[in-house]
Amino acid sequence: MNASITLYTSSFSQNALRPELALLEKGLPFRKVEVDLLQGEHQRPPLSDLTPRRQVPTLVYGTGAEDIVVYESIATLYFLEDMHPEPALMPPLADPRRRALAHMRIAEFQAKLDPKNIFGSVAFRRQGREQLGSRVDDLVAELSRWDAYLEGQSWLAGDRFTLADIAVFPLLMHFEALGFDFAARTPALGAYVARCKARPSVQASGWLDSFAAFVSQRAPEPVLAD
Numbered sequence: 001m002n003a004s005i006t007l008y009t010s011s012f013s014q015n016a017l018r019p020e021l022a023l024l025e026k027g028l029p030f031r032k033v034e035v036d037l038l039q040g041e042h043q044r045p046p047l048s049d050l051t052p053r054r055q056v057p058t059l060v061y062g063t064g065a066e067d068i069v070v071y072e073s074i075a076t077l078y079f080l081e082d083m084h085p086e087p088a089l090m091p092p093l094a095d096p097r098r099r100a101l102a103h104m105r106i107a108e109f110q111a112k113l114d115p116k117n118i119f120g121s122v123a124f125r126r127q128g129r130e131q132l133g134s135r136v137d138d139l140v141a142e143l144s145r146w147d148a149y150l151e152g153q154s155w156l157a158g159d160r161f162t163l164a165d166i167a168v169f170p171l172l173m174h175f176e177a178l179g180f181d182f183a184a185r186t187p188a189l190g191a192y193v194a195r196c197k198a199r200p201s202v203q204a205s206g207w208l209d210s211f212a213a214f215v216s217q218r219a220p221e222p223v224l225a226d
């Protein structure tokens with residue numbers, strides 16, 4: 001289907017990187033609309049008219065007859081996979097073990113890893129280690145689990161890059177920005193992060209540079225450093 005695709009995004013948002021990576025991996029043309037979150041642009045039209053959550057990413061998929069609006073980054077990934085199955089970013093039905101693995105890792109990302117994110121508390125609410133309390137240890141324990149998942153395999157669902165990697169990798173950049181030394185503390189995850197950074201879609205997005213600029217300007221306390 002020939003669709004006109006618009007992605008409402010923010011240059012430093014790890015959530016908004018997800019649909020962009022899927023679009024780039026699939027070679028789909030799209031228009032990027034930058035929403036200045038710090039200036040409250042998400043609270044105003046056009047975004048506030050498109051989504052009740054008023055968040056990025058929000059994807060507008062124009063089919064000619066109607067515009068389909070999809071928000072929640074994981075939902076945008078599944079939507080793009082459904083609409084544009086090739087090149088596939090999920091293991092095939094013929095490989096149910098790996099397909100289940102991809103589904104599990106995405107579900108675990110949503111239910112276990114993402115809720116442990118402390119980046120907002122540190123970078124925006126300026127909490128330090130004391131205020132974060134056990135949240136730091138909980139997060140580090142969770143990262144060890146993901147380190148084990150990567151032992152002996154290149155990507156989260158096996159030997160091919162999938163939506164599971166697109167789900168998880170952007171969030172890992174939050175922890176690096178807070179001083180977590182992946183290579184030293186979780187070597188398999190460290191090698192994985194390096195592989196993700198080198199991925200052509202990640203390079204083409206330019207996101208690593210814009211996020212680095214945001215982090216250097218915001219200077220969050222490195223609460224995850226040793």
Ligand SMILES: N[C@@H](CCC(=O)N[C@@H](CS)C(=O)NCC(=O)O)C(=O)O
Nearest residue numbers: 013014015054055056057072073074
């Ligand atoms: N669970 C959502 C989270 C989206 C989200 O938190 N977006 C942030 C930017 S990273 C945002 O738009 N924040 C503005 C706000 O919530 O007011 C997703 O995965 O898309």
